[in-house]
Amino acid sequence: MSETTTAVQxxxxxxxxxxxxxKCEFYRNPNGFLCLRYEGEEHNRVQALxxxxxxxPDAFLCIQDMENQEIGILETLTTLPEGMAELVQEELERxxxxxxxxxxxxxxxxxxxxxxxxxxxxFKKTFSVKDLGKSIKELRRGGILITDVxxxxxxxxxxxxxxxxxxxxxxPYLY
Amino acid sequence: xxxxGKETRGKEKEKPRQKGRLPKEVLALLEQEGLxxxxxxxxxxxDMDNTGEFCARWAAFDxxxxxxxxxxxxxVSKKGSKKLKTDYRLHSLETVPIGDYxxxxxxxxxxxxxxxxxxxxxxxxxxxFSIGFLKGFEDFCKTYNTFKSGKxxxxxxxxxxxxxxxxCGMPIPNGFHSCPKCADKNSTIKRLFAFFGGYKKExxxxxxxxxxxxxxxxxxxxxxxxxxxxxxxxxxxxEPAEKLIRTLGLLVLGLFGVRFLNTLFSAxxxxxxxxxMPRVIYDIKQKIFVAMQRLSVGFYAxxxxxxxxEHVNRxxxxxxxxxxxxxxxxxxxxxxxxxxxxxLFSLSVKLTLLVLLLxxxxxxxxxxxxxFFRKLHHRFWIMNARVSSMAxxxxxxxxxxxxxxxxxxxxxxxxxxxxxxxxxxLKLALTEATVFPILYLVIIILxxxxxxxxxxxxxxGEMTTGELLTYIMYVNMLQGPIDxxxxxxxxxxxxxxxxxRVFEIVDSKPDVLESETPVMxxxxxxxxxxxxxxFEYEPARPVIKKLDLSVREGEMLGIVxxxxxxxxxxxxxxxxxxxxxxxxxxxxxVDVKDLSxxxxxxxxxxxxxxxxxxxxxxxDNIRYAKPDANLAEVIAAAKAxxxxxxxxxxxxxxxxxxxxxGQDLSGGERQRVSIARTIIQNxxxxxxxxxxxAMDTATERNIQESLTRLKSxxxxxxxxxxxSTLRDADRLAVIDEGRVVEHGTFVELIKAKKEFFKLYKIQxxxxxxxxxxx
Numbered sequence: 022m023s024e025t026t027t028a029v030q031x032x033x034x035x036x037x038x039x040x041x042x043x044k045c046e047f048y049r050n051p052n053g054f055l056c057l058r059y060e061g062e063e064h065n066r067v068q069a070l071x072x073x074x075x076x077x078p079d080a081f082l083c084i085q086d087m088e089n090q091e092i093g094i095l096e097t098l099t100t101l102p103e104g105m106a107e108l109v110q111e112e113l114e115r116x117x118x119x120x121x122x123x124x125x126x127x128x129x130x131x132x133x134x135x136x137x138x139x140x141x142x143x144f145k146k147t148f149s150v151k152d153l154g155k156s157i158k159e160l161r162r163g164g165i166l167i168t169d170v171x172x173x174x175x176x177x178x179x180x181x182x183x184x185x186x187x188x189x190x191x192x193p194y195l196y
Numbered sequence: 197x198x199x200x201g202k203e204t205r206g207k208e209k210e211k212p213r214q215k216g217r218l219p220k221e222v223l224a225l226l227e228q229e230g231l232x233x234x235x236x237x238x239x240x241x242x243d244m245d246n247t248g249e250f251c252a253r254w255a256a257f258d259x260x261x262x263x264x265x266x267x268x269x270x271x272v273s274k275k276g277s278k279k280l281k282t283d284y285r286l287h288s289l290e291t292v293p294i295g296d297y298x299x300x301x302x303x304x305x306x307x308x309x310x311x312x313x314x315x316x317x318x319x320x321x322x323x324x325f326s327i328g329f330l331k332g333f334e335d336f337c338k339t340y341n342t343f344k345s346g347k348x349x350x351x352x353x354x355x356x357x358x359x360x361x362x363x364c365g366m367p368i369p370n371g372f373h374s375c376p377k378c379a380d381k382n383s384t385i386k387r388l389f390a391f392f393g394g395y396k397k398e399x400x401x402x403x404x405x406x407x408x409x410x411x412x413x414x415x416x417x418x419x420x421x422x423x424x425x426x427x428x429x430x431x432x433x434x435e436p437a438e439k440l441i442r443t444l445g446l447l448v449l450g451l452f453g454v455r456f457l458n459t460l461f462s463a464x465x466x467x468x469x470x471x472x473m474p475r476v477i478y479d480i481k482q483k484i485f486v487a488m489q490r491l492s493v494g495f496y497a498x499x500x501x502x503x504x505x506e507h508v509n510r511x512x513x514x515x516x517x518x519x520x521x522x523x524x525x526x527x528x529x530x531x532x533x534x535x536x537x538x539x540l541f542s543l544s545v546k547l548t549l550l551v552l553l554l555x556x557x558x559x560x561x562x563x564x565x566x567x568f569f570r571k572l573h574h575r576f577w578i579m580n581a582r583v584s585s586m587a588x589x590x591x592x593x594x595x596x597x598x599x600x601x602x603x604x605x606x607x608x609x610x611x612x613x614x615x616x617x618x619x620x621x622l623k624l625a626l627t628e629a630t631v632f633p634i635l636y637l638v639i640i641i642l643x644x645x646x647x648x649x650x651x652x653x654x655x656x657g658e659m660t661t662g663e664l665l666t667y668i669m670y671v672n673m674l675q676g677p678i679d680x681x682x683x684x685x686x687x688x689x690x691x692x693x694x695x696x697r698v699f700e701i702v703d704s705k706p707d708v709l710e711s712e713t714p715v716m717x718x719x720x721x722x723x724x725x726x727x728x729x730x731f732e733y734e735p736a737r738p739v740i741k742k743l744d745l746s747v748r749e750g751e752m753l754g755i756v757x758x759x760x761x762x763x764x765x766x767x768x769x770x771x772x773x774x775x776x777x778x779x780x781x782x783x784x785x786v787d788v789k790d791l792s793x794x795x796x797x798x799x800x801x802x803x804x805x806x807x808x809x810x811x812x813x814x815x816d817n818i819r820y821a822k823p824d825a826n827l828a829e830v831i832a833a834a835k836a837x838x839x840x841x842x843x844x845x846x847x848x849x850x851x852x853x854x855x856x857x858g859q860d861l862s863g864g865e866r867q868r869v870s871i872a873r874t875i876i877q878n879x880x881x882x883x884x885x886x887x888x889x890a891m892d893t894a895t896e897r898n899i900q901e902s903l904t905r906l907k908s909x910x911x912x913x914x915x916x917x918x919x920s921t922l923r924d925a926d927r928l929a930v931i932d933e934g935r936v937v938e939h940g941t942f943v944e945l946i947k948a949k950k951e952f953f954k955l956y957k958i959q960x961x962x963x964x965x966x967x968x969x970x
Contacts, residue, residue, distance in 0.1 A: 053321035116305040171328025
């Protein structure tokens with residue numbers, strides 16, 4: 022197989038519909054929603070979805086209209102102009118809201134539920150978790166994602182960076 | 197939910213309007229801001245503002261306006277009480293005229309949701325909230341939209357806001373009426389013991405046998421040590437040998453007697469427990485199984501019950517083993533500790549006081565040591581489970597691994613997890629090797645101190661040698677029971693957890709309930725009328741959106757659409773495996789919710805792509821829907837389903853065992869058996885849900901022929917991807933995104949050149965490209 026053929030084929034494979042940054046204009050409409058003007062076309066209300074929400078939250082962002090039709094893929098958030106990047110980031114944070122746990126006061130197991138007493142940025146929060154195997158996920162790079170019984174998600178960004186006391190609390194429950 | 201409904205209805209006469217469920221403190225704060233809370237029609241609690249900032253958020257509406265309040269809440273202890281209370285603060289109150297928003301709706305995101313108001317056809321963001329509050333906001337929207345449409349509000353209910361237990365302050369998970377941690381504990385234990393209600397006499401005999409057996413075993417050190425030393429060995433040389441030998445003989449006989457009685461009483465209670473427990477476990481499993489049959493399909497689809505069989509077996513075993521191996525020894529060891537302590541005091545008060553000083557140290561060492569090791573064991577267990585699942589994953593995927601030449605990568609992946617297991621095992625082994633000798637050393641030192649103090653008492657003449665040795669024997673007898681009692685509470689907690697899970701299944705309410713006054717149709721004709729049907733498996737993710745569809749009696753309707761369009765859901769709703777959220781499915785003019793479940797299910801036959809054959813013979817499987825069918829009917833059904841020929845080729849014919857562990861049948865053969873099962877049921881409505889999608893062309897043709905025979909004289913709904921299989925349909929409906937986008941006859945739809953035409957063109961061109969012309 023010649024190099025040209027390989028390049029053509031690879032090019033075809035990687036052509037996943039990236040949005041051209043210079044043609045993108047993200048803005049928020051007066052009703053509070055993210056909108057996109059792309060190649061002169063107005064998309065009133067768009068949604069930004071993460072392709073890799075756990076491993077690369079700011080890359081390969083799928084921009085869809087409200088009918089779930091893909092407009093294109095934003096390769097990375099950092100390449101967007103500052104104001105627009107913030108708008109998209111806000112949208113992503115609202116959709117994938119996942120507060121970071123800064124301290125674990127206690128984890129108590131009662132009647133099949135695990136009650137987590139934690140601090141989130143200085144605020145105390147208690148939530149309950151069931152079915153540990155599915156609810157607590159170890160992420161790459163030492164992160165831990167906890168989903169409570171109501172579907173709310175909490176993140177310990179890096180187990181190595183929290184206090185040894187917190188690490189000892191959560192460690193027995195990691196599957 | 198029902199209870200709340202009743203309460204609301206009970207108060208309707210005095211107060212026709214609903215306030216939702218805002219805490220009274222919040223209502224008071226709103227009143228202070230000048231808002232009349234007695235006229236509120238609905239309210240809901242959230243936890244974020246419109247920008248996604250974490251705060252206490254309340255939304256409410258009355259006939260004048262829609263109100264959004266932002267504040268904070270802090271959980272604090274009540275003064276002079278163990279109970280907790282919440283302090284609320286109000287920061288802002290925003291009022292929107294009621295005319296501004298024509299409709300409210302929610303949108304569901306990954307872990308949040310949004311309340312949206314429709315203003316002049318445009319969406320406006322009103323507030324965000326964590327996903328746990330979604331149900332509350334959904335109900336709020338429903339009430340608002342009902343009010344805006346001018347319909348009465350009596351059926352609107354408020355549910356889903358985060359509730360906290362007054363006793364412990366912990367959040368109460370959705371789906372629980374009370375705090376599972378506090379409220380259910382005592383009732384779980386009571387209910388667990390209630391299973392023994394039928395065996396009161398046996399339980400009494402068990403307790404008496406335990407008391408006597410343990411009491412007898414407590415005498416043993418007195419005979420085998422104290423009397424042996426003080427009455428025989430220590431008197432050697434001072435009293436005649438014959439007398440001592442006679443006393444020794446009596447002691448040996450006494451010892452045998454005591455041992456015999458101890459064994460006899462142990463055998464009695466173990467025999468009785470052995471007889472009761474299998475019956476109790478049988479009762480528990482029967483209750484679970486009955487509950488499982490009662491529950492709707494939705495229960496099995498929910499994530500919490502994915503491993504229901506594993507749960508049931510594991511939980512029943514947990515209960516079984518605790519009652520067989522745990523509870524009896526709790527009683528025995530408790531009696532032992534009390535009895536031994538009494539004997540110790542009778543032998544030496546001074547020495548016993550010393551022991552009582554040392555015992556707490558030993559107990560604390562055991563409790564904390566136990567906890568520490570449990571964590572290490574848990575970590576080891578988890579790592580071990582990971583290695584096992586990875587090995588199993590690897591073995592199952594061997595073909596793929598080899599095809600992609602990924603052996604080395606797989607080895608690296610395994611080595612990483614296996615390395616973690618090695619680390620956990622090493623930590624456990626090394627800690628055990630270090631801690632246990634230290635623990636034993638502590639115990640030996642304490643025993644030596646005890647022996648030295650006791651010997652001093654012997655030297656002073658305050659105790660005999662026999663008494664000291666007996667004393668030490670009694671102290672040794674304490675070790676086992678104390679050790680057991682120090683960790684049995686965890687075992688007990690596990691048993692109660694299991695019981696709670698069991699009762700969770702037993703108490704689960706089915707989503708699909710038979711009407712209290714079910715309608716029995718005199719003649720089931722099979723005309724279907726679906727109007728404004730809305731259905732969602734998860735809140736705010738509708739699968740069917742205001743769908744209208746009708747099928748005449750005896751008509752064949754073909755349903756086509758993309759994967760995920762909602763075709764199978766329609767079939768499930770006609771068979772009432774689920775209930776519609778809004779709108780209705782009527783058969784012969786009667787809502788399926790009002791129809792007798794037995795009549796409905798016996799008249800709706802479902803042949804789906806997922807074929808399930810039960811453990812049993814082929815004949816048993818065919819007559820599953822009609823157990824009294826004779827063999828001639830079974831063979832006739834098999835012939836009609838084109839199954840007879842392949843069945844006759846099997847060595848055991850219709851007696852061939854299928855299902856788990858039985859004869860392997862191909863997909864097509866299994867499908868034909870399942871069609872025969874439906875034929876024998878003779879339903880008036882036949883739903884063919886992708887019945888031939890996974891078959892090869894020849895098998896499909898065979899099955900199509902059987903299905904054509906089956907269709908005559910009944911209403912048929914055929915769901916298919918391959919449009920060619922729907923040529924016989926009287927009419928076709930194209931479903932997309934939960935709605936009917938097009939309907940008509942095959943020819944009409946082709947002529948219309950819309951969605952169906954596009955699908956048909958794609959398929960025929962694809963076939964033409966490989967040289968097949970339909």
